[in-house]
Amino acid sequence: MEECIRITNLTKTFQGKTALNQLNCVVRQGEIYGFLGPSGAGKTTTIKLLTGQLSPQSGELTVLGQPVVCGRGSLYSQIGVLTDTSGFYEKMTVRENLRLFARISQTSQTRVQQVLTQLGLADHQNKKAEKLSRGMKQRLMFARAILHQPKLLFLDEPTANLDPATSADVHALIREMNRQGTTIFLTTHNMEEAQELCDRVAFLNEGHLVEEGTPQALRLKYAEDSVELRYQDGTTLRVRKEPEAIREALKHEGRLLTIHSQEPDLKTIFLQLTGRDLR
Numbered sequence: 028m029e030e031c032i033r034i035t036n037l038t039k040t041f042q043g044k045t046a047l048n049q050l051n052c053v054v055r056q057g058e059i060y061g062f063l064g065p066s067g068a069g070k071t072t073t074i075k076l077l078t079g080q081l082s083p084q085s086g087e088l089t090v091l092g093q094p095v096v097c098g099r100g101s102l103y104s105q106i107g108v109l110t111d112t113s114g115f116y117e118k119m120t121v122r123e124n125l126r127l128f129a130r131i132s133q134t135s136q137t138r139v140q141q142v143l144t145q146l147g148l149a150d151h152q153n154k155k156a157e158k159l160s161r162g163m164k165q166r167l168m169f170a171r172a173i174l175h176q177p178k179l180l181f182l183d184e185p186t187a188n189l190d191p192a193t194s195a196d197v198h199a200l201i202r203e204m205n206r207q208g209t210t211i212f213l214t215t216h217n218m219e220e221a222q223e224l225c226d227r228v229a230f231l232n233e234g235h236l237v238e239e240g241t242p243q244a245l246r247l248k249y250a251e252d253s254v255e256l257r258y259q260d261g262t263t264l265r266v267r268k269e270p271e272a273i274r275e276a277l278k279h280e281g282r283l284l285t286i287h288s289q290e291p292d293l294k295t296i297f298l299q300l301t302g303r304d305l306r
């Protein structure tokens with residue numbers, strides 16, 4: 028699979044304080060890559076560096092085959108960014124906002140109608156942006172970010188402060204965009220979100236990348252080396268995850284109901300690796 032993002036030995040400091048320290052990672056084209064870490068880990072800083080809004084102290088960044096140069100906008104026609112500071116004009120309607128952004132990004136006006144429909148905004152297109160619910164505002168920001176059909180979309184905490192139903196809608200949108208070929212670089216501290224959505228995840232802690240892999244591979248890697256057997260009479264047995272131990276346990280008189288492998292969730296793995304919770 029082709030590379031979409033390459034980060035090599037990236038270091039960023041703010042007034043002498045290290046935010047990112049010798050970071051390395053590769054995002055492949057077509058994947059949903061989750062960049063996970065607690066508050067202050069350096070997630071937003073990484074997005075700003077990758078989108079040329081900050082320059083690093085050292086290291087190299089390549090996005091869609093081009094070296095990233097701070098302040099140079101040559102990538103902007105191919106990437107979309109959604110952060111909590113992504114804006115729109117409150118006093119303009121949904122449609123007017125998108126028509127304006129379409130003009131700025133030299134996107135056809137027919138695309139506006141397409142995006143309004145795709146994001147379920149068509150029925151709200153004549154509403155002023157300030158009158159939208161939080162979930163609909165998030166959709167409008169998404170609409171703005173994907174209007175020009177970017178190959179790569181950066182989503183900085185796309186479901187922060189959204190209720191579960193709206194978050195589920197946003198997840199569906201992310202999946203849909205990804206199905207249509209957009210690579211997604213997503214930051215979150217919501218581990219369930221990451222587990223459900225991401226093809227691969229990276230754990231960031233205090234500016235270091237401490238682990239990376241598919242959610243399933245990580246769960247297996249950090250799985251306890253024991254299984255739990257549950258019998259109809261209510262007995263449970265925990266034995267080593269080895270054929271001999273399991274065979275022995277199967278000799279138990281009661282009728283076996285289930286065998287569970289003890290796989291931790293991403294939150295537990297992060298805690299185990301860093302001693303920190305993901306808040």
Ligand SMILES: Nc1ncnc2c1ncn2[C@@H]1O[C@H](COP(=O)(O)OP(=O)(O)OP(=O)(O)O)[C@@H](O)[C@H]1O
Pocket residue numbers: 041042046064065066067068069070071072073216
């Ligand atoms: N412009 C800045 N000036 C000084 N320090 C900064 C600046 N931007 C970020 N930092 C510091 O860099 C570190 C990483 O911040 P960053 O915003 O990237 O974290 P984050 O993982 O995105 O956190 P959150 O989940 O809260 O958004 C923090 O210690 C933050 O205080």
